[in-house]
Amino acid sequence: MAGTNRVYAAQLAGLPVFGPDGESIGKVRDVVAGLRLDQQPPRILGMVVELATRRRVFVPMLRVTSIEPNAVTLATGSVNMRHFHQRPNEVLVCGQLLDAHATLTGAETRVTVVDAAMEPTRTRDWVLAKLAVRERSTRLALGRRRAAMQVLPWNEVAGLGLTDLAGQPQGAGQLLMLFDTMRAVDVAATLRDLPIKRRHEVADAMDDERLADVIEELPEDDQKELLAYLAEERAADILEAMNPDDAADLLAELAPAEQSRLLELMEPEESAPVKRLLAYSSDTAGGLMTPEPVVLTPDATIAEALAHIRNAELPAALASMVFVCRPPTETPTGRFVGVVHFQRLLREPPAELVASAVDTDLTALRPEATLSEVTRYFAAYNLACGPVVDAEDHLLGAVTVDDVLDHLLPDDWRETGLHDVTDGADGADLEEAERA
Known part of the structure; x- marks a missing residue:
């Protein structure tokens, strides 16, 4: 060798x-x-x-x-x-x-x-x-x-x-x-x-931030096992560090008493968006969405919008779109105006207002939209991210394509990988010989 x-x-x-x-x-x-x-x-x-x-x-x-x-x-x-x-x-x-x-x-x-x-x-x-x-x-x-x-x-x-x-x-x-x-x-x-x-x-x-990121990538059973191992106070800290939609998905799998206890231990401003997400079924747009998209008011500049989506910690799907709303900009926001696609931001002068680049024709999702409806929506409009608004046109959050795929794939996809392939007998025999 x-x-x-x-x-x-x-x-x-x-x-x-x-x-x-x-x-x-x-x-x-x-x-x-x-x-x-x-x-x-x-x-x-x-x-x-x-x-x-x-x-x-x-x-x-x-x-x-x-x-x-x-x-x-x-x-x-x-x-x-x-x-x-x-x-x-x-x-x-x-x-x-x-x-x-x-x-x-x-x-x-x-x-x-x-x-x-x-x-x-x-x-x-x-x-x-x-x-x-x-x-x-x-x-x-x-x-x-x-x-x-x-x-x-x-x-x-x-x-x-x-x-x-x-x-x-x-x-x-x-x-x-x-x-x-x-x-x-x-x-x-x-x-x-x-x-x-x-x-x-x-x-x-x-540290809590790193562990939260890792837990988000674990299969459901492993998530629950690890959360159960942690002391309650630290488990609550980890849930606070997770993305609200991922924290809500994990809490939804716990017994009601355990779920309530952990929500009580979380800081109110951290638990509030998670509680809102728990009100929706996990296979609807409301259950799939994240309540923390990039939201700006119409008088923000193109330069400000670009600065927000340049954030290295922002997932790529969320960085593909800026949501323009009337104040307040925390979800649920004021009246939803429209979206600005990141490619449009790249073509506009930095000093221009985002109001001049808003796409007002894109249909928004309702929180009760089913998974199949959300899937067809993404396929029809070729999107990586889409808005979710209520009946009064308040922006509630955004659904990203990775969350849609996560729910479309089999429950054990994180455990088996993308392909469940077994090679021929030669490979298995060689492994047995080496590991004997």
Whole structure:
């Protein structure tokens, strides 16, 4: 196998994976090792690779022809395309070993695993040969320097068996550093692959804003499980940080008593839009909408409108349209005037008023419109976003195409990915041989 002779797991995570002809396959998300009963280094069984469809599959190390600093290349052949599931004797190197607490063999020195290095053997196997560790100190003496990192052979570090990892509390600093470069949807997929204990440790270490973004991307059952794990006060804080429509969807799945309790713990200004959304059925325009679109008054300028939709935190679908209303501009607004499409904003002089560019002919949705009616509306007008108004022409919110697709897809689409494909017997047989 070409490439380097020592690869650190934290550097491997996120690398692009290419096929033998240079075609893009996906990205490395983790390394799978088989733990042993003796002190010998664990054998690297393969990698967890995330395909473009978000599906995570197991790729045996025998299929890896090279590992370079900027990419991993696979050999020609079949790979089992079933979704990756961790087996009892396996450990996820990034997901479970990083931040694990251990001791040095034959000593009382306590250390934390910072990284893990895999190296090839003469038999073409790869093993988890080295561990980068840092001494843990219970003292915070003034002027004390952070302990230096050591790279030690696997057999010089104790306390990393499966039972050890399952029982001990574990930090999440190194794992969160890996997550910093990943989208929330990719972090959510990684969390789903982790054992429950590790998932909870990561959730405890995340800040509220980041955890809220990740929970929005989890399947419904995982959302409820994680919310139930959190203390009520923090669960309410997470709901406040979520988009109101996503928070309403999650609360709608909870028991009435639990729903009421969490709404009471939320700040009134944060719970008010969520309560309004809960009044609508989830498969109507009112249940699908977000109450926080970009709303401006007619006397706002084109430059102001462009500044609003340039906001990096604004979802692309919401940035496609500015809603023009009479004051107040908080939903439900004053009288709805019309919309300005972002392409029109790009064509107008910055000093012009948005009133001069308003599209008053676009039909608005009513909050009671059914999912099928909303779907036909988006198809007919070729929109990414559409207004929802009440009988008195007050803007209540906006429906975005991604929320429509979310409700059109099967309930388990986040778990199975976009395709449920299983490769031929060769891929399955190879996986069984590698992971035996």
